[in-house]
Amino acid sequence: MRKMKGFRLRLAQFLLLLLAILLLLPMVQTFLYSFSSIGEMKAFMKTRGSYDETQWMEAHLIPNLVSLGQYHQILIADHTVLWLFVNSVMYAALILLGQALIIPPMAFALSKFRFPGREGIFFGIILLMLLPFQVTMVPNVLTLRSLGLINTIWAVILPMWFAPFYIFLIRQFMVGLPNELIEAAEMDGAGTWSVYLRVILPVCRPILGAAAALSFAESWNLVEQPLTYLAARQELQPLSTMFNQLASENTGFEFAGAALYILPALFVYLFFQEDILSGIQLTELK
Amino acid sequence: MYKKKSLVLPFLLPGLAGILLFYVAPFFGGIWYSLTDGSYENAFVGFQNYLNVWQNPMFQLGLKNTMELSLICSPSLFLLSFVLSVLLNRMRPAGAFFRNSVLLPYLMPSSAVLIIWLLWFDYGGPVNRILTLLGQGRVFWLQGQELRLPVVLLFLWKNLGFCVVIFLAALQAIPESLYEYATLEGASFPRQAFSITLPLIVPSAFLVFILCWVNAFRIFKEVYFIGGAYPDEPLYTLQNYMNNMYGKLNYQNVTTAAYSFAVLVFALFGLLFWMQRRAQRGLT
Numbered sequence: 069m070r071k072m073k074g075f076r077l078r079l080a081q082f083l084l085l086l087l088a089i090l091l092l093l094p095m096v097q098t099f100l101y102s103f104s105s106i107g108e109m110k111a112f113m114k115t116r117g118s119y120d121e122t123q124w125m126e127a128h129l130i131p132n133l134v135s136l137g138q139y140h141q142i143l144i145a146d147h148t149v150l151w152l153f154v155n156s157v158m159y160a161a162l163i164l165l166g167q168a169l170i171i172p173p174m175a176f177a178l179s180k181f182r183f184p185g186r187e188g189i190f191f192g193i194i195l196l197m198l199l200p201f202q203v204t205m206v207p208n209v210l211t212l213r214s215l216g217l218i219n220t221i222w223a224v225i226l227p228m229w230f231a232p233f234y235i236f237l238i239r240q241f242m243v244g245l246p247n248e249l250i251e252a253a254e255m256d257g258a259g260t261w262s263v264y265l266r267v268i269l270p271v272c273r274p275i276l277g278a279a280a281a282l283s284f285a286e287s288w289n290l291v292e293q294p295l296t297y298l299a300a301r302q303e304l305q306p307l308s309t310m311f312n313q314l315a316s317e318n319t320g321f322e323f324a325g326a327a328l329y330i331l332p333a334l335f336v337y338l339f340f341q342e343d344i345l346s347g348i349q350l351t352e353l354k
Numbered sequence: 355m356y357k358k359k360s361l362v363l364p365f366l367l368p369g370l371a372g373i374l375l376f377y378v379a380p381f382f383g384g385i386w387y388s389l390t391d392g393s394y395e396n397a398f399v400g401f402q403n404y405l406n407v408w409q410n411p412m413f414q415l416g417l418k419n420t421m422e423l424s425l426i427c428s429p430s431l432f433l434l435s436f437v438l439s440v441l442l443n444r445m446r447p448a449g450a451f452f453r454n455s456v457l458l459p460y461l462m463p464s465s466a467v468l469i470i471w472l473l474w475f476d477y478g479g480p481v482n483r484i485l486t487l488l489g490q491g492r493v494f495w496l497q498g499q500e501l502r503l504p505v506v507l508l509f510l511w512k513n514l515g516f517c518v519v520i521f522l523a524a525l526q527a528i529p530e531s532l533y534e535y536a537t538l539e540g541a542s543f544p545r546q547a548f549s550i551t552l553p554l555i556v557p558s559a560f561l562v563f564i565l566c567w568v569n570a571f572r573i574f575k576e577v578y579f580i581g582g583a584y585p586d587e588p589l590y591t592l593q594n595y596m597n598n599m600y601g602k603l604n605y606q607n608v609t610t611a612a613y614s615f616a617v618l619v620f621a622l623f624g625l626l627f628w629m630q631r632r633a634q635r636g637l638t
Contacts, residue, residue, distance in 0.1 A: 076543070080441055087438075088455035091511060094470040095462065116476045121492070125478040174369030181362040182355055189370065196377055198564065198623055199616060200571035202592050206612040207380035209600070210387070230372035247355050260361050281461060282516070289463040291575045295583070296597055308465035312579055315469045326466035337461040341454065349523035353561050 095330055097129065102138055102327035104131035106320035109138065113318050138324030149307065149314075149325045156306040156329070159224060160287040166229035167283055172276065175238035176264055180250060190239070197232040201292055212297065221304055223297035224290065231286075234279045241275035241351045242268065275351055277343025284336050288329075388609040403610040413611055416595035417618075419588065423502065424570035427509050431566045435514055436559070439521035440547050453522075460515030464508055468579035472496070475504045499588045501581055508576045513569050517562050524558035525551065560630045564623065571619070 101109065108131065115125045142149040178190050196204065208227045209218070217223045249271070253263045269276070289308050298304045307329055314322040356362065391399045407413050438456060442449050474481050475495035482492040493500055528551065536546050552559065574593035581589045592615060599607040 080445070084438075084441060084445070084449075084452045088452050091459055091514075092455050094467040094511070095458075097470050098466065115478065116473065117496075119477050119494075123478055124483060125473070125476055125480075127480065127483065170369045170372065173365040177362045177366035177369075180355055181365070182357050183359045183362050183366075189366075192378070193373070196373070198568060198619070200568060200619060201574075202571065202596055203612045203616040203619070204377060205596070206384050206609050207377050209608070210380040210384055210605075211376050226372075227376045230369060230376055232373070232377075235369065250355070260356065260365070264365070285461045285463075289465055289575075291465065291578055292572070292593065295578070296600060299601060308463055309578075311465045311468055312582055315472055316582075322469050326469055329463055329466040333461050333463055334458075337458055341457070344457065344519060345453075345522070348519050349526060351523075353520060353523070353558055 095334075098323055098326045098330060100129055100131065101323040103134050103136070104323070105133055105135035105137045106141060107137075108132055108135075109323060110318060110320040113315075113320070113322075138321040139328075141321045142324050142328065149321070149328070151303075152305060152307040152310055153325075153328060155304060156288060156290075156308060157332075159221070159290060159306050160284055162221075162225045163228045163287045164280060164283060166225065167231065167234060168280075170229050171231070171234050171279075172238055172269065172272070173264065174235055175242055176268055178235070178239045179242035180245075180247070180268070193232045193235050197236050205292070205296065209297070218297055219300050219304075221298075224293045227293075228287065231283070234283060237279055237282075237351065238272065238275055240353060241272060241347070244350065244352050245271060274343045274347035276347075277340045278347030281336055281340035281344055285333065288333055384609045385613065387605050388613055390606065392604070392606040403606050404614065407607055407610045407614065410607075412590070412595050412598070413592075415587065415590050416592040417615070419590055420571060420573070420592040423506070423573045423589075423591065424567060426502070426506055427570040427573060428563070428566035430506070431510055431513055431517060431570070432559075432563050434510065435517035435521055435562065436552075437547075438514070439518045439525055440551060442518065443522060443525045453518075456518050457515040459511050460513065460519075462512070464512045464576065465579060467511075468508070471504055471508055471580060496580075498586055501586060501589055505573065505576045505580050505589060508580065509570070509573055512576075513566075517566060520558055520562050520565075521555070524555040528554050556630070556634055560626075564626065567622070567626075 104112075112126060112128075115123070118125075178186060178193075204227075212218050212223045212226070217226065245268070249267055250263055253267045258266065290306050291309055294305050294309050307325070311322070311326065311329075314325060388403050389398060389400060390396045391402070442453050442456070445452060473479055476482075477492060477494060477496070481495065486492060495501065495504055532550055532554075533546060536550055541549065572593075574591045577585055577589045577591055577594075585594065592611065596608055596611055599611065
C-alpha cells in the first residue's frame with residue numbers, strides 16, 4: 069500500500085491520535101477513578117445533575133489520594149457486586165461451552181458435506197442472522213415458556229448456543245479450506261470425527277479464536293435477554309444490567325466495579341487480538 | 355467433501371435441532387398467536403391484532419424511534435468505519451496502536467463504561483465545558499431529544515471496531531499495483547478511495563452495511579444504559595414496547611409487533627440487496 073508522506077501523514081496521524089485517546093479514555097478514566105477513596109468518589113459523583121449555571125463539576129483525572137477502599141468494599145466487605153460478577157462469569161462460561169460443542173460441528177457439516185437441503189439450511193441461517201433481536205426474541209420466548217424455563221438461567225443461555233452469526237462466520241472460513249486436507253487424512257484411514265478433531269479444528273484456530281472473542285464480548289455485555297427473561301429474578305442478573313443502578317445509587321464504589329468488569333474483557337482482547345484480525349481476514353465474507 | 359449422507363448427521367443434528375426448536379418452529383407457531391385473541395377460548399380474530407397494534411401510539415412511537423435511531427446510527431457507523439479503515443490501512447505497520455485502540459472497545463462491556471458517559475455529558479461535565487470554551491451555551495444532554503447524542507456516540511464507540519476489522523480485511527486483499535498506477539495518473543487520495551477502493555470492496559462493504567443495520571436495531575442496549583428502563587419519549591424504542599407487553603403477558607401484541615417489524619426489516623434488506631445488485635452490475 070502506498071504510504072502517505074509529509075504534512076498529510078502528520079495530519080492523519082494527529083487526527084487518529086485524537087480519536088484513539090477519545091476511544092481509550094473511558095477505560096483509562098474508569099481505572100484511574102477506581103483508585104480513589106469511596107468518600108472522594110461519593111462527593112465527586114454528588115456534584116452531578118446540578119443545573120446551576122455558575123457551577124461546574126470538578127475536572128480531575130487522577131485521584132487526590134490513591135486508595136484501595138473501593139476494591140476492599142466490593143471484594144471483601146460487601147459481596148453484592150461480586151455475586152453479580154460471578155453470575156456474569158457463569159453466563160459467559162456456559163454460553164461459550166455450549167457454542168463450542170454445537171457450532172463448529174454444524175459449520176463443518178454445512179461446508180464439507182454434500183447432502184440435500186444444505187443450501188436451504190444455510191440460507192435459513194443467514195435469514196435468522198439478519199433478523200433483529202426484537203423479532204427472534206419472540207420464538208425464543210414461546211419455546212422457553214412451553215419448556216418452563218422462563219426465569220431460570222437457561223432462558224438466557226440456551227438460545228445463545230445456536231446463535232446463527234457464529235455458524236455463518238465459521239462456515240465461511242471452512243468453505244475456504246482445500247478439500248485435499250480431508251482427502252489426505254482419509255487416505256490415512258481417518259474417520260469423520262478424527263478428521264474434524266485432528267485436521268479441521270487445528271487449521272481453524274484463527275476463526276475459532278475470533279468467534280470465541282466476539283461471542284465472549286456479547287455474553288459479557290448481556291442486557292436484553294436477562295432484562296426480559298429474568299425480570300422477576302434480581303439475584304440472577306449479570307453485572308452488565310446493574311451498572312446504571314449502581315451509578316444512580318451513588319455507592320462510591322461503582323468505578324471499582326466497572327474496572328473489575330473491564331479487566332477480563334481486556335485479557336480476552338490481548339489474548340485473541342491476532343486471531344480476530346487474521347481470522348476475519350481469511351474468511352470469505354461475501 | 356463428504357458425499358455419504360449419513361455421515362453428516364452427528365455434526366448437523368444437534369445444532370439443527372436447536373435452531374428448529376428455538377427459532378424456526380416457534381416462529382411459525384407464533385403466527386397463530388398473532389391471529390388469535392388470547393382469551394380462554396383463544397378465538398381466531400384474523401388481522402385484528404395487527405390493526406390494533408399499528409394504531410397503538412406507543413407502538414408507533416417505538417417503531418418511529420427505532421427507525422430514526424438506526425437511520426442515524428448505521429450510515430454514520432458505515433462511513434466512519436470506512437474512512438478509518440482506509441486511513442489505518444495506509445499506516446501499516448506503524449498503525450498497530452491506532453488499530454488496537456479502535457478495535458479494543460468492541461470487546462469492552464459498554465455497560466461498565468456508561469458511568470463515564472453519564473459524567474461526560476452531565477450539565478456541569480466536560481462536554482459542556484468544551485462547548486463553553488468554544489463560545490457555545492451549555493446543553494441539557496441527559497434529557498429529552500438531546501439524549502440521543504450520547505446514546506448514538508456510545509453505540510458508535512462500541513461498534514466501530516468490528517466494522518473496521520471487516521473493512522481492513524477486504525482492503526488488504528486489494529493489489530498495491532492498482533494504487534501505484536492511479537498515483538502515476540495523478541489521482542488524489544479521496545479520488546482513489548472512492549474510485550478504486552470502494553468498488554473493489556463492495557461485497558464486504560455490503561455485509562458491513564447490513565450488519566450495521568442489524569446492530570443498530572439493538573440500540574435498546576445503549577438506550578437502557580443511558581436512559582434507564584423507562585426512557586424519555588425520544589428514546590422509547592420498539593424493544594421498550596415489547597418488554598412492556600411481555601411484562602403484561604400480552605403475547606398477542608408481542609408477536610404481532612415482532613412480525614410487523616420483521617416484514618419491515620426484510621423489505622428494507624430486500625431493497626438494499628436489490629440496490630447492491632444494481633450497483634455492482636453498474637460497476638462491471
